[in-house]
Amino acid sequence: MTPPALRVVMVDPRSLFCPSCRRPVLMLTVGQAAERLGLSRRTLYRWVERARVHAIKPADAPLHLCWSSVLRWVTHGQRREPPADPRLAQVVEAIHTLYADPRLTLTRLSRQVHLSVSALSRRFKAEMGVGFRDYRRTLRLRRAEQLLSQSSLSIKQVALSVGYRHVGDFCRHFQQTYGFTPSTYRRMVTQVAQTAGESEPVHPQGSKTV
Numbered sequence: 727m728t729p730p731a732l733r734v735v736m737v738d739p740r741s742l743f744c745p746s747c748r749r750p751v752l753m754l755t756v757g758q759a760a761e762r763l764g765l766s767r768r769t770l771y772r773w774v775e776r777a778r779v780h781a782i783k784p785a786d787a788p789l790h791l792c793w794s795s796v797l798r799w800v801t802h803g804q805r806r807e808p809p810a811d812p813r814l815a816q817v818v819e820a821i822h823t824l825y826a827d828p829r830l831t832l833t834r835l836s837r838q839v840h841l842s843v844s845a846l847s848r849r850f851k852a853e854m855g856v857g858f859r860d861y862r863r864t865l866r867l868r869r870a871e872q873l874l875s876q877s878s879l880s881i882k883q884v885a886l887s888v889g890y891r892h893v894g895d896f897c898r899h900f901q902q903t904y905g906f907t908p909s910t911y912r913r914m915v916t917q918v919a920q921t922a923g924e925s926e927p928v929h930p931q932g933s934k935t936v
């Protein structure tokens with residue numbers, strides 16, 4: 727089976743919009759993305775070759791990855807089937823169901839599956855490629871991204887409804903992850919929506935990205 731061709735789009739390097747997502751995203755070089763995830767560059771390049779993530783080659787700049795698509799792949803696409811270890815499968819299932827519950831902790835999950843916190847933490851990272859906290863945070867922030875762009879909930883309401891107890895933590899994590907504060911993100915999304923409404927229809931699903 728031949729992988730789909732790498733989709734390379736020339737954009738203004740200052741642009742913070744992924745042409746595939748049509749949303750404001752953080753663009754990272756392969757090295758930066760690899761470092762954030764604690765994975766090798768080789769792994770990231772493999773995802774690019776297989777069109778698992780959105781790759782962009784700005785003029786006169788190195789290959790950049792759409793961080794949003796990377797997070798999506800790490801938490802969803804990569805998980806083609808549940809982990810073989812039934813206890814780990816149960817944990818992953820629980821995270822996807824309960825991520826918006828502020829009481830969802832590794833300690834609580836470890837009790838449910840009768841493993842020590844450290845054993846579960848180790849197995850989780852080995853199987854999923856990212857640690858429990860990063861995984862949970864990614865799910866929360868991705869849901870927040872949706873709420874910011876599709877609802878009129880306040881920033882605080884968004885924070886609480888995705889499992890944060892403190893809006894300050896939420897804003898900090900959001901900015902670390904996406905490169906914008908939640909309010910800037912919302913403003914940019916709104917602007918993009920308005921601009922798109924004025925120009926021809928956009929077909930963001932045109933790429934073969936999974």
Ligand SMILES: [Zn+2]
Nearest residue numbers: 744747780792
């Ligand atoms: Zn993208």
